Amino acid sequence: MMFPRLAVFAALVGVASADLQITNPDANHWWVANSINTLAWTCQDNTHPQYTVLIANQDPKVLVQPLAIIAIQNNFDCSKTITEQQSSQPAGTGYTILLADPLNSTNVFAxxxxxxxxxxGSAYPTGVTPSQPPATSTGSDSAGATPTGQSQGDSQKSGAMGLKATFGSVVAAAAAAIGFALA
Known part of the structure; x- marks a missing residue:
């Protein structure tokens, strides 16, 4: 009797992983070069707690391979303001955003x-007003920026706590699954 319940649980987990979708940008919600833009995704998928955000283009003259614009992004954020530095790609068509495994960027989740x-200088899509990004430390590389008033050590501590919470969530989910399978 334990195996049918475990199969149901596995099927539910499989359905959940299919829910990860990028909702912005898309064909009707473009970005503006060297400007503040918005990246949004469905964040109900708990099978991928973190991922790397890459930008790609179907034309190898524009981008030879996908380029990481965010090294580690937490799934639970649901959206992210993309800074001028992160959206510094040239104007053009055929861009896509990829959410990929941080350890293997060829393993694309969405x-x-x-x-x-x-x-x-182009107008944003109707109804879209990008928000201002949080204040960051100065520097040409936004990937290493930390919020104003927060030291790099504090930022690393926050990241470690986030990882601890993610690991705890995974352990809790596994324990629940085992309890469900044994019941």
């Missing part, structure tokens, strides 16, 4: 619809 990056 791919956006193809979208366009419009030239600097």
């Amino acid at each position: 791919t956006s619809q193809p979208f366009e990056i419009k030239p600097l």
